[in-house]
Amino acid sequence: xxxxxxxxxxxxxxxxxxxxxxxxxxxxxxxxxxxxxxxxxxxxxxxxxxxxxxxxxxxxxxxxxxxxxxxxxxxxxxxxxxxxxxxxxxxxxxxxxxxxxxxxxxxxxxxxxxxxxxxxxxxxxxxxxxxxxxxxxxxxxxxxxxxxxxxxxxxxxxxxxxxxxxxxxxxxxxxxxxxxxxxxxxxxxxxxxxxxxxxxxxxxxxxxxxxxxxxxxxxxxxxxxxxxxxxxxxxxxxxxxxxxxxxxxxxxxxxxxxxxxxxxxxxxxxxxxxxxxxxxxxxxxxxxxxxxxxxxxxxxxxxxxxxxxxxxxxxxxxxxxxxxxxxxxx
Amino acid sequence: xxxxxxxxxxxxxxxxxxxxxxxxxxxxxxxxxxxxxxxxxxxxxxxxxxxxxxxxxxxxxxxxxxxxxxxxxxxxxxxxxxxxxxxxxxxxxxxxxxxxxxxxxxxxxxxxxxxxxxxxxxxxxxxxxxxxxxxxxxxxxxxxxxxxxxxxxxxxxxxxxxxxxxxxxxxxxxxxxxxxxxxxxxxxxxxxxxxxxxxxxxxxxxxxxxxxxxxxxxxxx
Numbered sequence: 001x002x003x004x005x006x007x008x009x010x011x012x013x014x015x016x017x018x019x020x021x022x023x024x025x026x027x028x029x030x031x032x033x034x035x036x037x038x039x040x041x042x043x044x045x046x047x048x049x050x051x052x053x054x055x056x057x058x059x060x061x062x063x064x065x066x067x068x069x070x071x072x073x074x075x076x077x078x079x080x081x082x083x084x085x086x087x088x089x090x091x092x093x094x095x096x097x098x099x100x101x102x103x104x105x106x107x108x109x110x111x112x113x114x115x116x117x118x119x120x121x122x123x124x125x126x127x128x129x130x131x132x133x134x135x136x137x138x139x140x141x142x143x144x145x146x147x148x149x150x151x152x153x154x155x156x157x158x159x160x161x162x163x164x165x166x167x168x169x170x171x172x173x174x175x176x177x178x179x180x181x182x183x184x185x186x187x188x189x190x191x192x193x194x195x196x197x198x199x200x201x202x203x204x205x206x207x208x209x210x211x212x213x214x215x216x217x218x219x220x221x222x223x224x225x226x227x228x229x230x231x232x233x234x235x236x237x238x239x240x241x242x243x244x245x246x247x248x249x250x251x252x253x254x255x256x257x258x259x260x261x262x263x264x265x266x267x268x269x270x271x272x273x274x275x276x277x278x279x280x281x282x283x284x285x286x287x288x289x290x291x292x293x294x295x296x297x298x299x300x301x302x303x304x305x306x307x308x309x310x311x312x313x314x315x316x317x318x319x320x321x322x323x324x325x326x327x328x329x330x
Numbered sequence: 331x332x333x334x335x336x337x338x339x340x341x342x343x344x345x346x347x348x349x350x351x352x353x354x355x356x357x358x359x360x361x362x363x364x365x366x367x368x369x370x371x372x373x374x375x376x377x378x379x380x381x382x383x384x385x386x387x388x389x390x391x392x393x394x395x396x397x398x399x400x401x402x403x404x405x406x407x408x409x410x411x412x413x414x415x416x417x418x419x420x421x422x423x424x425x426x427x428x429x430x431x432x433x434x435x436x437x438x439x440x441x442x443x444x445x446x447x448x449x450x451x452x453x454x455x456x457x458x459x460x461x462x463x464x465x466x467x468x469x470x471x472x473x474x475x476x477x478x479x480x481x482x483x484x485x486x487x488x489x490x491x492x493x494x495x496x497x498x499x500x501x502x503x504x505x506x507x508x509x510x511x512x513x514x515x516x517x518x519x520x521x522x523x524x525x526x527x528x529x530x531x532x533x534x535x536x537x538x539x540x541x542x543x544x545x546x547x548x549x550x551x
Binding site: 001002040041042045047062064066087090097099144146148302303304307311312313314315316318321 | 338339341343344346347348351352353358360365367369370374375389390391393395397427429431438479527528530531535538539543545
């Protein structure tokens with residue numbers, strides 16, 4: 001299925017509005033869309049929404065972390081492995097509505113590579129702690145990132161928050177070693193163990209637009225957290241992967257853009273502030289989730305509870321005894 | 331042996347319509363803790379090699395929460411395709427496609443039933459013409475012969491047989507049934523009856539959900 005294409009009139013309107021620092025959704029150029037994070041019932045599941053859900057300007061990403069035991073790579077015999085898989089669901093946008101499930105094509109590849117560079121290559125996850133028996137058995141962490149809604153753009157940023165949250169929330173089974181004997185304890189026997197994360201790099205996208213009147217050497221207009229329409233019209237973008245300690249883990253420059261290094265440093269600073277607020281959000285939500293689990297409030301855990309609000313589009317029905325049939329011993 | 335207290339209880343239901351703004355219809359539906367997001371596009375353009383003159387081409391895409399799509403998902407897609415094809419008035423929209431995409435978020439028992447119910451709600455949110463609505467419930471039977479209606483994963487650990495029934499709203503006929511394990515005729519009839527009663531509650535929930543959605547417009551009249 002094809003997306004509704006962006007008309008030339010819309011393009012021109014967008015660019016004209018940006019000349020006056022106005023954006024279509026009413027944000028100012030340095031303003032990000034609100035971010036919401038919810039954890040699921042299963043440990044290692046996270047749902048992130050960027051922008052107001054139900055509007056045309058929202059993105060929704062779901063990430064799940066899971067673990068299995070595998071042989072380590074020959075070159076790294078004492079390290080576990082982290083594999084990231086990004087897929088666009090059929091409902092993400094009309095262009096992905098294909099039963100054959102091409103899983104997203106170019107866009108999925110770009111997001112996968114960004115996440116790999118941001119999370120894998122930055123070594124934010126301690127892989128040595130995932131070793132069970134050197135050269136034989138290690139934990140292989142699988143991170144599935146499903147893009148549920150991509151029509152509004154901002155997918156890479158939302159995906160990085162969801163992926164990090166899923167890793168932070170996930171707990172792997174406890175393992176004990178007695179000589180040669182390796183025992184993997186089921187969850188019912190021993191509490192599972194959280195993953196060791198050194199630092200939290202977060203992706204942040206900045207879109208650059210050429211000014212129409214002056215030449216292309218003039219200072220460009222910059223928008224933080226661009227929407228899909230803005231991405232169609234931009235001259236180029238920079239995606240930063242920065243952690244709250246202001247360490248740049250990922251730098252990705254795309255499009256037809258020539259920028260000065262001072263620009264890069266300036267926006268890296270902005271990206272690190274965003275990283276700090278994201279990490280605070282993840283830690284707060286994680287703390288709340290842990291409290292609820294410790295208090296045994298199982299009804300308040302999970303996605304169904306997280307989305308409850310007073311809206312006419314929502315309907316909730318409590319548990320109900322339904323059957324009056326007299327079911328004898330069958 | 332008396333039937334246990336919670337044996338015939340339908341878990342709490344939750345639905346949020348229009349969750350995905352750009353789709354024609356969408357819903358986040360949960361049955362207890364089993365949650366699924368469903369998005370529908372339709373009637374929309376169809377690829378020429380897939381178009382049908384008699385009616386709309388229905389395509390279903392169901393993805394697991396983690397891991398690659400496997401046979402389990404393909405089996406559920408086949409069940410859903412049959413349901414959607416028999417319930418929508420596809421003949422009103424020849425040479426178009428109806429695309430349903432499902433993403434389960436949490437699997438805590440009754441996954442197929444939740445997927446079916448989410449599909450129906452999403453089709454209703456899409457306002458596509460339908461000849462009937464459909465609702466589904468799972469029942470399980472333990473070794474002792476106790477029938478559980480809509481059990482969670484924990485409650486279903488002792489189950490030796492499972493059945494998911496799908497009913498339609500006009501005559502309460504069975505549209506689909508998916509059985510696992512051994513069911514004697516007596517147990518089958520009991521399970522069917524329990525599921526039928528459960529589905530009535532779900533149809534009532536659909537009615538209330540749509541009524542709520544249009545409540546502001548109805549009030550203004």
